Amino acid sequence: MPDRPKNVVILGSTGSIGESALKVARDIPDRMRVVGLAANRSAEKLAQQLAEWDVQEGCLADSTLLDDCRRQAPAGVNLRGGEDGLVELATLPEADMVLIAIVGTAGLRPALAAIEAGKDIAVASKEILVMAGEAVMTAAREKGVRVLPVDSEHNAIFQCLEGRNSSEVSRLILTASGGPFRKKPAAELAEVTVEQALNHPTWEMGPKITIDSATLFNKGLEMIEARWLFDVEMARVDVIVHPQSIVHSMVEFVDSSVLAQLSVTDMCFPIQYAVTWPERVPNQLPPLDFAELAKLEFEAPRWDDFPALRLAQRAGTEGGTLPAVMNAANEVAVAKFLEKSLRFPKIWETVEETMDAHAVVAHPKLEQILEADSWAREFAAGLLT
Ligand code: NDP
Numbered sequence: 001m002p003d004r005p006k007n008v009v010i011l012g013s014t015g016s017i018g019e020s021a022l023k024v025a026r027d028i029p030d031r032m033r034v035v036g037l038a039a040n041r042s043a044e045k046l047a048q049q050l051a052e053w054d055v056q057e058g059c060l061a062d063s064t065l066l067d068d069c070r071r072q073a074p075a076g077v078n079l080r081g082g083e084d085g086l087v088e089l090a091t092l093p094e095a096d097m098v099l100i101a102i103v104g105t106a107g108l109r110p111a112l113a114a115i116e117a118g119k120d121i122a123v124a125s126k127e128i129l130v131m132a133g134e135a136v137m138t139a140a141r142e143k144g145v146r147v148l149p150v151d152s153e154h155n156a157i158f159q160c161l162e163g164r165n166s167s168e169v170s171r172l173i174l175t176a177s178g179g180p181f182r183k184k185p186a187a188e189l190a191e192v193t194v195e196q197a198l199n200h201p202t203w204e205m206g207p208k209i210t211i212d213s214a215t216l217f218n219k220g221l222e223m224i225e226a227r228w229l230f231d232v233e234m235a236r237v238d239v240i241v242h243p244q245s246i247v248h249s250m251v252e253f254v255d256s257s258v259l260a261q262l263s264v265t266d267m268c269f270p271i272q273y274a275v276t277w278p279e280r281v282p283n284q285l286p287p288l289d290f291a292e293l294a295k296l297e298f299e300a301p302r303w304d305d306f307p308a309l310r311l312a313q314r315a316g317t318e319g320g321t322l323p324a325v326m327n328a329a330n331e332v333a334v335a336k337f338l339e340k341s342l343r344f345p346k347i348w349e350t351v352e353e354t355m356d357a358h359a360v361v362a363h364p365k366l367e368q369i370l371e372a373d374s375w376a377r378e379f380a381a382g383l384l385t
Contacts, residue, residue: 005029005032006032008021009035009038009057009092009099009114010036010037010099011038011101011107011110013037014049015206017099018039020268027283027285031276035056035092036058037059038058038061038085038086040106041061047074050077056076056077057077057089058073058077058078058079059080059086061085066079086109086110087109087110090111096119097148098110100121100122100124100128103125104125105373111123111128115136115143115145120148122148122274123147123148126151127221133227134228135369137231148274149225150271152248152270153226155273156248156260157172158229160249160261161251164253168253171252172226174249175240176219176241176242177213178201179213179214180200180201180214182201182243186302191344197344198211200213201243202244203265207338211347212330216301217347219301219308220308220309220313221327223309224312227316234313239301246293247261247262248270264286268283268285272285306348315355320361320364321358321360324369324373325355325375326354329380331377332350332380332381333347333351333384350380354379358376
């Protein structure tokens with residue numbers, strides 16, 4: 001056992017993943033100590049967390065609310081604002097690991113800064129690897145730091161691979177719940193409401209990722225994330241629908257054997273494994289009751305009715321700036337859908353149109369990725385006005 005707990009900074013502590021990470025810290029205090037917390041606009045909640053967890057370093061990305069947060073946070077807490085504040089928190093000298101659980105693309109600069117400062121990163125924010133997988137993994141290799149996957153599917157694959165070489169892998173098989181519209185006829189998708197799309201059958205998550213689960217863009221983003229995390233080309237990344245969300249993903253090896261990772265659906269499992277890896281430690285989480293489960297089902301995804309998967313395959317195969325463009329256009333369209341000013345299928349139609357209009361830059365630098373991201377946001381917003 002290590003002689004002290006791992007010091008972890010949580011970026012996005014007020015969100016669904018952030019709260020699960022705090023639960024993990026409570027569950028395994030000998031292994032995980034929280035040393036920094038960051039949010040965007042939840043000033044009161046961040047102040048409460050800083051007090052409850054006795055954390056001295058905090059950041060609120062929206063600086064206009066910083067005074068509010070300062071008033072409510074315990075005296076003596078070092079609070080900063082803005083993107084620079086996130087970067088400062090991600091590079092705290094006492095941090096061993098930075099958990100990136102910020103929704104959207106705002107986690108990219110802090111993630112790269114953490115790597116540059118020699119910190120391991122635990123990545124929940126899939127946008128980071130989708131936009132800049134090549135740059136992030138190259139920087140991590142150069143610095144000799146770890147990129148530990150927190151997304152349950154990638155954490156499952158990470159557990160199944162246990163360091164095996166990608167040449168031994170014939171397929172990474174990501175499981176997908178299928179979302180709330182798994183059985184909905186294609187003709188009815190145009191009429192689905194925001195409330196129906198937010199009603200995920202198996203996972204409790206933030207609103208953006210829940211809509212992505214309904215369109216299957218979430219699985220598409222995960223395909224690209226897997227491509228970079230595990231260094232396999234898109235042709236070896238597959239998807240299978242598994243409505244119970246108990247098998248979190250699988251690896252098929254070249255000898256046709258398959259390893260799978262299973263657990264109760266709770267993000268505390270992958271978060272804990274990312275923190276304690278390569279060790280496993282006891283916790284308060286419930287084990288699986290196989291007799292109660294009774295059955296695990298699998299079915300092929302509806303590729304034609306949910307075009308997000310093919311768009312992601314295309315973006316991941318073509319690479320360059322295209323995944324960043326896909327991701328940005330999707331964020332714009334999802335935000336509009338959540339505002340109830342867009343029909344559901346318009347999400348993927350907007351993404352496709354934006355991807356078609358983009359001139360891809362191969363092996364982009366960070367600035368080119370960010371440029372493509374801004375371009376796509378503007379273009380997609382233009383399509384929706
Ligand atoms: P939530 O919407 O629940 O939480 C998002 C968190 O990010 C909040 O703490 C929010 O702060 C913070 N945040 C948002 N924008 C910024 C910003 N610009 N700067 C700093 N902080 C910001 O999202 P989730 O927890 O569901 O998801 C987080 C990430 O993890 C996403 O990328 C998602 O795809 C991924 N993920 C989530 C899973 C889940 O089960 N929830 C599973 C696998 C991956 P505030 O409260 O102030 O808005």
